[in-house]
Amino acid sequence: MPKDFPDTGFDPVELAIMGNRLDAIVREMTSTVILTANSSVIGMARDFSCSILSSNHDIIGVAEALPVHAFGSNLQGQAMENFHPGFKEGDAFLNNDPYNGNTHAADHTILVPVFFEGEHLFTSVVKCHQADCGNSVPTTYFAAATDVYNEGALVFPMVQIQKDFTDNEDIIRMCKARIRVPDQWYGDLQSALAAARTGERSLKKFAEKFGAERVKAFVKAWLDYSERRAAAAIAKLPPATLERRGKLDELGEFLPDGVEIFVKITIDPAEQRAIVDLRDNLDCVNAGVNLCQATATGMAITGIVNCLEHDLPLNSGTFRRIEVLLRENCVVGIPKFPHSASTSTTLLADVICNTAQSSISELGDGYGLSESNMFLGVSTGVISGKDERVGDEDYVNQLFLMGGGGPASATADGIDTFTVIAGAGLCYRDSVEISEQRLPLIVKSMKLVPGTAGAGRQRGGVATRTEFGPRGNEMVVMQVTNGVSTGPRGVQKGHDAYPGANIKVHADGTEEVLPGYLHTVLQPGETIVGFDSGGGGYGDPACRDPQAVLYDVAEGYETVERARDIYRVAVLLDAEGFASGIDEAETARLRS
DSSP: OOTTOOOOOOOHHHHHHHHHHHHHHHHHHHHHHHHHOOSHHHHTTOOEEEEEEETTOOEEEOTTOOHHHHTTHHHHHHHHHHHOTTOOTTOEEEEOOTTTTOSOTTEEEEEEEEEETTEEEEEEEEEEEOSOOOOSSSOSOOTTOSSHHHHOOOOOSSEEEEETTEEOHHHHHHHHHHSSSHHHHHHHHHHHHHHHHHHHHHHHHHHHHHOHHHHHHHHHHHHHHHHHHHHHHHHTSOOEEEEEEEEEOOBTTTBTTOEEEEEEEEEETTTTEEEEEOOSSOBOOSSTTOOOHHHHHHHHHHHHHTTSOTTOOOSHHHHTTEEEEOOBTBTTSBOOTTOOOTTTTSTHHHHHHHHHHHHHGGGOTTSSBOOOOOOOOGGGOEEEEEEGGGTTEEEEEEOOSOOOOOOOBSSSOOOSSOOOGGGTTOSOOOOHHHHHHHSSEEEEEEEEETTOSOOSSBOOOOEEEEEEEESSSOEEEEEEOOOSSSOOOOBTTOOOOOOOEEEEEOTTSOEEEOOSEEEEEEOTTOEEEEEEOOOOOBSOGGGSOHHHHHHHHHHTSSOHHHHHHTSOOOEEEOTTSOEEEEOHHHHHHHHO
16 A cells, blocks of 8 residues: 555545446436436537536546536536525536636636535536637637637626526526527526536436435545545656657647647656656747646646546546646636637647646657647538528537547557547547538538558558538538647657648648648538648567467557558558568568
8 A cells, every 4th residue: 555545544445436326427417417418519429528526626426528528517516606695506607717617718617515414525527529609700619719808709707597496587598698509508508507417317316326425425435445546546657757748739820830839747756746847838928829727737648547547437536636727817727817728638638638648758669649630620621601502590519520649658559539648538429310411511521531541550540531612501620730840759669640731622622731729611512621630659660470460450449550660561452452470581571
């Protein structure tokens, strides 16, 4: 047992049962959102997260929540108490304020305090990324916003959305008056409230089963156990101070040089602690790319946790062993009003996490991860316009048609259609058929692109290609992308992945390469193509198992040419041109 962590004496079997019950409750909440959400970005792509907080606002249950959403929910619990110290049963609060514990204004978060026998024991939290949040332009990622006023989003700093289980109609009218498709938003609000109340009911049953005192003892034991596990995992790492830089590409005239990020990590196995220092970075910039406290902290923690034991409990106990140092008015710290944090769940958030986890690989072969896709291209763009099929009614929604490749580890390839590291590969792809029914678009193609992953002993996930366009009326497509200039980096002699790109295909077939900050109008007959990056490789490609290389060629992940030139494997082809085996002698010669 790690030092300074005495055994609590809590029965370990009961601890496991109660800990798993909390995750089961989070999954009940998650299922409620999936079954009742209105917009496809929430109901199909699952760009939302549920979590449970203790009465002290510690994270105690997240199940499959997105790290960028859930790992800062403790800050929102504290904000609830700060703004409403007398909160009561039947209350529910809406928070989307990046200055008060939230991520960005598009993430509407519902918090419901849960009482048992008159005592506040838990808070049920549901955070949903809205299709529209009232921005001055039809996107929820407004990187060009010079400040929060230019961004234009409706911001609710922990306002009371329900009292005595009854909606606050004033707040609802405010949203309906400013959000482009109000009925869609209202359906998503009711979905989130229903999920939070589902969590409330199940948590009450949980307390009834075990009793309030046993529940409080469990929460303490659960967090202490998790901290012991994290401390033991960090104690196994070599001591080191690691420094690494990451980069956000240039974005239009508002960020002509991009943003370089510096991450310093101290691994202290003697103290069983990891420290991530983000203070030595630029001040906040006059653009919407600034991170908030929740995302800067959460993504730094994610970068470390990704490199520890895979089954660590994801809660505040584990996070106690990872200290994140931030400063105010920093582009990756605590923003100073009125700087905008419109894109704070991606871009620099992905850079922080990728830079942190790839720097851990410098400890030696077997540690850390490569970098994942950081290119949030048009396959996940926000589309808007007027739907000619229903009387030119307005529509707006974020797509999740495809996504790039995930990072490689020392023992596993990166997964495909990963999207970005902030979502940990947990978002789902949209159904093409349902998207074409709901929205006036035509999806022409979606495919994996051979030979685009970062090569390595373990390769990254491959890049993806998506092409779509409007049906009858013009369509506005907005997105902001990183990884156009450079692709995700490989580690330990692993190769980098190919960069991404967005391309507009005009009606006459000519192609126009679009910049990283994308705001374009598609006319009928025009389409847009998005190439999302693959993931970086891990280890020397010439050490990859030849049978794995053969499989990659046969399945279309790799090309025969790259198999020979990069992996040093001679793949045999049959009469029809399909991979049929390995030329063992030639492979031995190539690898000699």
